[in-house]
Structures are given as structure tokens and as C-alpha cells.
Amino acid sequence: MKSVIVRTFENTDLPGAAAALTEVHATDGYPVEGVDHPEAWLRSDDVIAAWVAEVEGAVVGHVALMRPQGEDAVSLWMQQSGDAEDQIAVLARLFVVKAARRHAVGELLMQAAMSYGSEYGLRLVLDVMTKDAAAIRLYERLGWREIGRAPHHYGDGQSVDAICYVAPSG
Incomplete structure (x- = not known):
């Protein structure tokens, strides 16, 4: 596979990211919501920051950090750590098209989000459906x-x- 570039999401990435999301939903059933209006799901007002992975100019993956919206992962972490909600961001909207898998694309996207979290003093949490074994790994x-x-x-x-x-902290 050609080289993977991970960079900050730009508005011009929206059509490609929406197409990639729709493709991932067709192959993996992820996400369980959002595919009726993929562009709105990707560009929610709750997005703090987002990144895309591209290969030869085509979007092959995406990840976002979101403001907490009552997720169980947020309340669990607040109970366990004493952190306030404004110290937490939710890692979400992570997907990679099937053709780009096994080339560390998901890991590169995760590292971009984790670096941002460290830089801005945000503790990242997420929830993942038990059926998504590759993501859990x-x-x-x-x-x-x-x-x-x-x-x-x-x-x-x-x-x-x-x-x-x-x-992980740090």
C-alpha cells in the first residue's frame, strides 16, 4: 500500500470521509447510527478535533475527539478519577476502510488523537461494542x-x- 498521511480534518474532506463511513458501515456494521446522514454525523457541533487518513488523496480513515454528551465512559471515568467533565474528551468516529486495514492506519489515527489529548490536558475515554473485536485489540x-x-x-x-x-495517562 502507498504511504498513509494522517492530518487534521478539513471541510473539503467531508464527502470522502462520508463515503468511507458508508463503506465501513456496509462491510462492518459500524457505526450502528449516523449512516443515514453521514456528513452531519461526522461534523457534529460536539467535535473538538478530527483527523483523516488518506492514501493517494483518498480518505481511508477518520477519528474525532468529542465533547462529552452523557456517555457512560465519561461518567465511569469521572467516578473513578474525580476528573471534571471539561477535562475529558470522547474518542469517537474511528473507522478505516477495509482495503486500508492491516497497515497501522487505525493506530496512526489513534496516536494523532492521543497526542492532541496530551497536549491539551484532556483524558480520553471511549466505548466500543463488544462485537468490534479488532477495535478492542x-x-x-x-x-x-x-x-x-x-x-x-x-x-x-x-x-x-x-x-x-x-x-493511558501522559
Whole structure:
């Protein structure tokens, strides 16, 4: 595979990122929500910062840091650490198209988000559905620690089991 570039998300990336998201949903069922309006899901007002991975000018991956919106991972971490909500960001919207996997694209995106969190003094948390085994392996390989479990609610009253993680400190 050609070289991967990870850089800050720009508005001109929106069509490519939306297409990549739709492709990942078709192959992996991720995300369980947001694919009806992928551009709005990617550019939510709650995004603090976002990055894309590109290969030869095509967006092949994405990750965002989001302001907390009542996620279980946030409340679990606040209870366990005493951190205030404004010291926490939620790592979300991480996806990589199938053709770009096994080339450390997800890891490069995670490292960009984790570096931002360190630079701005934010503790990162996330939740991941138990069905997403590859993502779980990635988080654990990068030193993220399980802090609890909770249902991930979506759609019309649907839910799926999820694991909540906190990023390594520092």
C-alpha cells in the first residue's frame, strides 16, 4: 500500500470521509447510527478535533475527539478519577476502510488523537461494542484500560453491550 498521511480534518474532506463511513458501515456494521446522514454525523457541533487518513488523496480513515454528551465512559471515568467533565474528551468516529486495514492506519489515527489529548490536558475515554473485536485489540495494544461495561443505546430503543476504556495517562 502507498504511504498513509494522517492530518487534521478539513471541510473539503467531508464527502470522502462520508463515503468511507458508508463503506465501513456496509462491510462492518459500524457505526450502528449516523449512516443515514453521514456528513452531519461526522461534523457534529460536539467535535473538538478530527483527523483523516488518506492514501493517494483518498480518505481511508477518520477519528474525532468529542465533547462529552452523557456517555457512560465519561461518567465511569469521572467516578473513578474525580476528573471534571471539561477535562475529558470522547474518542469517537474511528473507522478505516477495509482495503486500508492491516497497515497501522487505525493506530496512526489513534496516536494523532492521543497526542492532541496530551497536549491539551484532556483524558480520553471511549466505548466500543463488544462485537468490534479488532477495535478492542487496537485499544488494548495502545494501552487503553477497561473501566467498565455499559449498554450502547442507539436507534429506536436498541442497545448492544459495550466496553468503556480510558486512554493511558501522559
